[in-house]
Amino acid sequence: MKKSLLLMVLAGFLLAIGVSGYKILHRAGSAGAEKPKAVTAVTPGTSSISGYSAQPSIAAPRLAVSKKPDQPEAPVQVVSASGDRFQPVDESLILDQRITTVSKDQKKRELLVNAGGKYPFHRVEETLRKNDGADTYTIISRTEMVANHVLVKLQEGRSEADLQAMLQKYDVSIQRELTLPGHYIVNLKAPTLDAVPEALSVFAAEMAVLAYVEPDYFSRITTVPNDTRWSDMWGMVKINATGAWDVTTGSTNVIVAIIDTGIDLTHPDLVSNLWKNVSEANGLSGIDDDGNGRIDDTNGWDFVNNDNNPTDDNSHGTHCAGTVGAVGNNARAWPVCAGKYS
Secondary structure, three states: HHHHHHHHHHHHHHHHHHHHHHHHHHHHHHHHHHOOOOOOOOOOOOOOOOOOOOOOOOOOOOOOOOOOOOOOOOOOOOOOOOOOOOOOOOOHHHEEEEEEEEOOOOEEEEEEOOOOOOEEEEEEEEEEEEEOOOOEEEEEEEEEEEEEEEEEOOOOOOHHHHHHHHHHOOOOEEEEEOOOOOOOEEOOOOOOOHHHHHHHHHHOOOOOEEEEEEEEEEOOOOOOOOOOHHHHHHHHHOOOHHHHHHHOOOOOOOOOOOOOOOOOOOOOOOOOOOOOOOOHHOOOOOOOOOOOOOOOOOOOOOHHHHOOEOOOOOHHHHHHHHHHHOOOOOOOOOOOOOOOOO
């Protein structure tokens, strides 16, 4: 009994010594350890506020692999012939450029150009096609816009004050209001290659205020007729007729039917472009040569009087026919109207 009691006392003594030693070592280790430092991770594009932290600061994770930025592609040689629609931009005007490969034979070229004028800084987007058997490229399409502002339209019920409040978040401002109600020019911070695309992307998230946002495009007139009253034809400019004429000025293979008050069949701006029913024109008079139920319908049919004389008795149909198919570039007056020639 005495031996058992002695062993129990000895075990308790050793246990007490072990616990005390652990506490001493733990305190020593804690005293010598350095307190952890808080590390704040700041995301690019945000501002840190001194003395305030909405969330506990954490160390930014280290990337396992460092991704190298894409290397810019080298400029390419762009050539053209004198009759080509697109001519290369003067190299002395180019402030910055970026080349991107689209396919084996095509590249996209973005240019920042100082072209002078009211809005001197232009962003130019071109599609380039590689020429066969040569290390050169030809421009097959081009879009040009102002490089340091965009156009916006407000949502119904929104005011200029709402627009100003929204723009303050991005440190940009209104240049001026346009003639159309609710339309504005918004200045960007600086003319760069990416200023307009970034503005379109950012403002697309502001649809509570904006109905839409778009670039301010340049439109160039190259194919302009020499008709004496061309400058009066505001409607042709409105529909960008000259832009279409840069691509094609039409084809005699296309036939357009004018369903209106008729056409002045002797008008000098129309007579050479009038459709003729060849079967009737080369057939026998008084016979339905083409078998369509209409006799001698050489230039069409008058469905009001049910005869083969579609001559205009109002002038409106002649006016519409002139918009569609008048002979251009013949130094005659526009617009076309029945009985009024010059």
